[in-house]
Amino acid sequence: MGAIKNARHPFYDHCHQALDQIKHQGRYRTFTPLARQAERFPLYEEAVRDLPQGREVIVWSTNDYLGMGVVPEVQDAAIAAIREHGAGAGGTRNIAGTSPLHTQLEAELASLHGKEAGLLFISGYVSNQASLQTILTSMPGWICFSDRLNHASMIAGIKGARGSQTVIYEHNDLKDLEEKLAAAPKDAPKLIAFESVYSMDGDISDIAGTCALARKYNALTYLDEVHAVGLYGQEGGGVSQRDGVADQVDIIEGTLAKGFGVHGGYITASAEIVDFLRSTASGFIFTTALPPPVVAGALASVRKVRAENWRRESIFERVNTFRHRLRAAGVPFTMTPSHIVPIPIGDAECCKRICRRLLTEYGHYATPINYPTVPQGTERLRLTPGPFHTDEMMDDLINALGVLLREEGIMPARQAACSAA
Structure with a gap:
């Protein structure tokens, strides 16, 4: 009986062809x-x-907009934490991975945005993907109204929410958003997902106008402030803080990797919403916590940015x-x-x-x-x-x-x- 010849798996050919196409398209x-x-x-x-x-x-293309990642006090905080706590968290947040630094940073971020609570994620991408997917699968009949130019992480979370409906509205077009909200079933749970600063075009959304529509049509608001935190507002709380409307937004998502110059993502919201996501979001539960040196550096950065x-x-x-x-x-x-x-x-x-x-x-x-x-x-x-x-x-x-x-x-x-x- 002859030796069995292993056939080349078709995925290898698919990779080769796909990469050729990507290169051909520039x-x-x-x-x-x-x-x-x-x-x-x-x-x-x-x-x-x-x-x-x-x-x-x-x-000229760094996202460390304020250069906080190289500020000596931020570096010193990270160095001190690595000496005291070690290089890694050692577990998930539920399994020995929650240090006092994690809870302090979550409280600091909640205070920054004027919310009851905050929750750290391993990255800004994960905070969007996990939060939106978890919310939009939590009840039957969800309709998500998503700005056409929302970030890939938001789109991933929305698409991953099986059973929910997605309605795309034209970019920063409140007239189109209202028409779509008005056409939706009145009793369906609704969520409006949008950003404050859109990173590729550099334009800014009308947060107050969006929140007014949310109140009119009883929709939850989810605002991505990733490219705004640290830079806008009296303390760096983003465009919603600058415009005095942070209290009108249900969920504010941000990052520690851009205006704060370190790493990680987060959401801030009511204590109930944060506790729900802490208890049910797979992207939070089943991954190792942010390393204490990263958390310490981020905490020092947030405090410094707020004060300066x-x-x-x-x-x-x-x-x-x-x-x-x-x-x-x-x-x-x-x-x-x-x-x-x-x-x-x-x-x-x-x-x-x-x-x-x-x-x-x-x-x-x-x-x-x-x-x-x-x-x-x-x-x-x-x-x-x-x-x-x-x-x-x-x-x-x-x-x-x-x-x-x-x-x-x-x-x-x-x-x-x-x-x-």
Whole structure:
């Protein structure tokens, strides 16, 4: 009897074909190894093989918007915690993984947003996915009204809620939202899921208007403040705090990885809602808790950000200065009401090419934003100038952008297709 020959599993061929298609469409993602320099932020050390080793690079696409991850007090808190508690949590929150640091941080976040309670998750993605899926499977007949441009983590949670109905309303369009709310069965449990700052376009939602509709149609509100916490509001509580409407939102979700510069996600809400999610959300229950050093660093960061308003003032001064310099140089950008500065390109390959040349020829790192993150034809650079970017850094980047955009045929007055490579 001959030896049995193992057949190649078809999934291998599927992977090969799918990757070929992704590359052909210009959607293939590559990672640039960068070593963050804590004492010289926003300078990073380049580690790309075709560049001189150790070359310094200025990063313009970090989500550590305020640079809190390199603040000495935040680092010291994390270091002290690792000495006292060790590197990891040692278990889930239910199995020896809840330290006093976890409960202190949850209380601090609840206070920040004016809510009764808070709950930590392993990441911002998980806090959205787990919370929305758990809520929308909790009772029969849920209808979720979701903004068309909601983050992938929110969409994952909504799609994962079997048995619920999803209604997509046009982005930031309250008229469309009300029409859809009015058309829904009056007695069906409803939830409106939306964001405050939309990270790719940099626009901001009308939270007060959305909450007014929620009251009118008896809907729960779920607000993602991921790109706003730390930066907006008197204490960094986000756009809802800035606008004085946080008390009108049922559930506020945020992250510790952007404006606070560390890691982790969270939700804040009434004590009942938080206790329900703590008791039923699989994404919270069945995973190891955030490491104590991370929690300690985040706690120090949140407290510092709440107390130091100058950090918020500083980032918006830098953003306004950057826009003024872009305008003076004739470099096209999309004006937004937030801290995010998109540079429209309109072509995936061109977008990647510009970013590659910015890095290799000029020492500036910017991330290309392509489909499916944004619709095809709206590809862009997403820049986030922060408190540590100097005028000289800005001028150097803008001069480089001017050269590259002219060479690619992108004129200030319009968004043109790129020339062939």
